[in-house]
Amino acid sequence: MxxxxxxxxxxxxxxxxxxxxxxxxxxxxxxxxxxxxxxxxxxxxxxxxxxxxxxxxxxxxxxxxxxxxxxxxxxxxxxxxxxxxxxxxxxxxxxxxxxxxxxxxxxxxxxxxxxxxxxxxxxxxxxxxxxxxxxxxxxxxxxxxxxxxxxxxxxxxxxxxxxxxxxxxxxxxxxxxxxxxxxxxxxxxxxxxxxxxxxxxxxxxxxxxxxxxxxVSVMTEQEIAAIIEKGESALNVKFSPDIKRLVARHSNGLASVCHHLCLNMCNAAGVMTTVEGPPIELTKKHCEDAVRMYVEEASDSIKSAFDKALKQRRKTQYANAHLILDALSGLGELGAARSDIHRRIQRTEPRYPEANLKYLLPKLCTPEYGGILRFDSNSGLYSFSDPIYRAYAMAQFQRAQPSARPMSQSDFEQTLLKFLTEKVKLDVGTDFRILIDHHPKKKT
Ligand SMILES: Nc1ncnc2c1ncn2[C@@H]1O[C@H](COP(=O)(O)OP(=O)(O)OP(=O)(O)O)[C@@H](O)[C@H]1O
Ligand SMILES: [Mg+2]
Incomplete structure (x- = not known):
């Protein structure tokens, strides 16, 4: 028990x-x-x-x-x-x-x-x-x-x-x-x-x-899935294969995300201790509730991380951090190399200098900038340090630029986005719009 x-x-x-x-x-x-x-x-x-x-x-x-x-x-x-x-x-x-x-x-x-x-x-x-x-x-x-x-x-x-x-x-x-x-x-x-x-x-x-x-590197999808399986047998519950796959994939290598979502799902289903008798099945509904709780709990820390990342520290020609997070949220969930991010930014800002990325990308990995990104020295890729940051960035930037809406999203991501967007609308939408409206125009 x-x-x-x-x-x-x-x-x-x-x-x-x-x-x-x-x-x-x-x-x-x-x-x-x-x-x-x-x-x-x-x-x-x-x-x-x-x-x-x-x-x-x-x-x-x-x-x-x-x-x-x-x-x-x-x-x-x-x-x-x-x-x-x-x-x-x-x-x-x-x-x-x-x-x-x-x-x-x-x-x-x-x-x-x-x-x-x-x-x-x-x-x-x-x-x-x-x-x-x-x-x-x-x-x-x-x-x-x-x-x-x-x-x-x-x-x-x-x-x-x-x-x-x-x-x-x-x-x-x-x-x-x-x-x-x-x-x-x-x-x-x-x-x-x-x-x-x-x-x-x-x-x-x-x-x-x-x-x-x-x-110690981030966990593989298999390792994350194994956490869920250990939890299943310890608590006598069953997660559907779909839920398992989605949680494993969207934990983005961070076991804490997986633990959090699974704990929330069990809470949503009223499972506080090991189930006696036949196992309880956890459904899509529980998963949605879990994501909603997760977003509610995380929203303060997400906001504070983004505030730190986007804070204008000195006068610059470009809203650098904004451009970077925007670009990265449009690239794959595994992250992107500096050159990919650069190319992506250049789609809208053709003269954007790579030096700005060289300077700011490592900074965005530090606590002072909210630790919003992480750099994996093995793959050479930058990515959002938490999947919820990526979802949040997507929610933000999609509203600003409906045309750049990413095409393929899983159910899970959509659920995450849905709750995030609701939350964002309520709380910080206005602040962010100001930032986007002030986005500097290309200088000639
Ligand atoms: N091998 C594992 N099996 C199951 N869960 C794990 C495993 N490793 C880590 N976790 C879970 O992942 C989360 C983070 O783990 P942990 O605190 O050990 O990371 P860390 O690398 O020490 O982080 P930090 O550098 O911030 O101290 C915790 O919720 C922990 O329960
Ligand atoms: Mg530790």
């Missing part, structure tokens, strides 16, 4: 509906089980890095601790956070005494350091945040604390850490490698939502062979 919300998990790592990622599984498992191997996991946001890792760590590792990184966080704070999380292992009443090869009692050392940290931080009450790292808490010491508990250290969102601090992590990785003789399981796993491993951790070239770089 499962709760539906534990099966379809749009906002947390999937466990019951976890689907193995064949393309990276062996590499990850090998790296996790190779002593001394440090790991960098990278790939766009939402591709499933955290989910994959937590599931594999649960299968393979005794313990792990996780530190979530934020902008501005200093290396010392990372170390302190790891240290704090080890407290349950070292401060219990009845624990086995763990000693290093040189006979140092780790439990006693831990408590001594803990006392030092507490003493130093109580001195200045005003700045509680800036706890001081005692000099005795060296990388080696931290490594021993972790290693003796057969634990590894996961650093989530490591790409957010400042460059200078990252270098110190690379040194820490080196120390951990050297300690692996003594502690087989000791390792650091750094995760980052970026394009290359080096953007996560810029480690020395000599460490190359001892750091595994693992890229």
């Amino acid at each position: 499962h709760q539906t919300r534990d099966v379809f998990t749009p906002t947390k790592p999937a466990r019951i509906a976890f689907v193995e990622r064949d393309s990276v599984n062996d590499k990850l498992v090998n790296s996790l089980t190779t002593p001394g191997k440090q790991i960098v996991v990278y790939g766009h946001s939402g591709t499933g890095k955290t989910t994959l890792l937590v599931n594999k760590l649960n299968q393979l590792y005794e313990h792990h601790i996780t530190t979530r990184c934020m902008k501005g966080l200093k290396f010392e704070q990372l170390v302190l956070d790891a240290f704090d999380q080890l407290a349950p292992y070292y401060t219990q009443e009845r624990q086995t005494v763990l000693k290093t090869t040189t006979g140092i009692d780790l439990g006693a050392t831990y408590k001594m350091l803990q006392a030092k940290i507490t003493a130093s931080s109580s001195k200045d009450e005003s700045e509680k945040q800036s706890r001081i790292l005692p000099p005795q808490l060296t990388p080696q010491t931290l490594g021993r604390f972790l290693g003796a508990q057969k634990a590894c250290w996961v650093l989530e969102d490591f790409h957010k850490i400042d460059e200078g601090e990252k270098e110190r992590l690379s040194q820490l990785m080196k120390v951990f490698m050297d300690l692996s003789d003594e502690y087989q399981d000791l390792k650091i796993i750094a995760l980052g939502a970026v394009d290359t491993a080096r953007q996560v951790v810029d480690y020395d070239p000599e460490m190359r062979n001892r750091v595994a770089e693992i890229q």
Whole structure:
């Protein structure tokens, strides 16, 4: 018996509906089980890095601790956070005494350091945040604390850490490698939502062979379909093959979209826990309700993303972002290369310079611009980072230019568009029209 919300998990790592990622599984498992191997996991946001890792760590590792990184966080704070999380292992009443090869009692050392940290931080009450790292808490010491508990250290969102601090992590990785003789399981796993491993951790070239770089790409349609199937058997429901295919296709590689739609469909059908007796069939009606809910929930964040993307930051000859999103929404759902986007824009703006695209396309992938696009370095294609952004762009631009209406749309897309358009009409239609009316004319 499962709760539906534990099966379809749009906002947390999937466990019951976890689907193995064949393309990276062996590499990850090998790296996790190779002593001394440090790991960098990278790939766009939402591709499933955290989910994959937590599931594999649960299968393979005794313990792990996780530190979530934020902008501005200093290396010392990372170390302190790891240290704090080890407290349950070292401060219990009845624990086995763990000693290093040189006979140092780790439990006693831990408590001594803990006392030092507490003493130093109580001195200045005003700045509680800036706890001081005692000099005795060296990388080696931290490594021993972790290693003796057969634990590894996961650093989530490591790409957010400042460059200078990252270098110190690379040194820490080196120390951990050297300690692996003594502690087989000791390792650091750094995760980052970026394009290359080096953007996560810029480690020395000599460490190359001892750091595994693992890229997690968006999920395939088959993998997404497998999530639905796992959900079906866990909840004893049936999605029609049509619905399955459409959800898989329109999730555009993002499992969270699939989880979200499936969760909404179950909600629409009143399925809150595993169905007893014969399975419940989910119909087109449930699917429509699910899409409507999805649109309602997402509309605020869609709007804010588009606002950021379309914000006029300085005076320019062209409404660049608008032209790009318009062009891209008219190209295929898999995305398009820069040159394709350029050609498309040139249909209406023959002198449109490619330099503008070179500048703005990467920007549109950043949070400052709403993260509205993503770039896949394997295929070289830009696409909307979420299928709903694409639908929204289509809904917007179709109204503005009825002649450019895309020809072929699936039922699902039409449903999505229908609800989006309704929503758009109610809420933001006017704002957008202003932008379109002010669309600069070609200069002569
Ligand atoms: N292998 C999988 N099987 C089933 N669902 C998955 C799988 N991988 C990811 N998901 C689902 O996809 C969504 C995003 O996954 P996750 O948070 O792991 O991505 P991420 O790459 O860590 O993203 P971010 O970079 O933003 O942290 C979650 O809803 C999760 O449940
Ligand atoms: Mg994550």
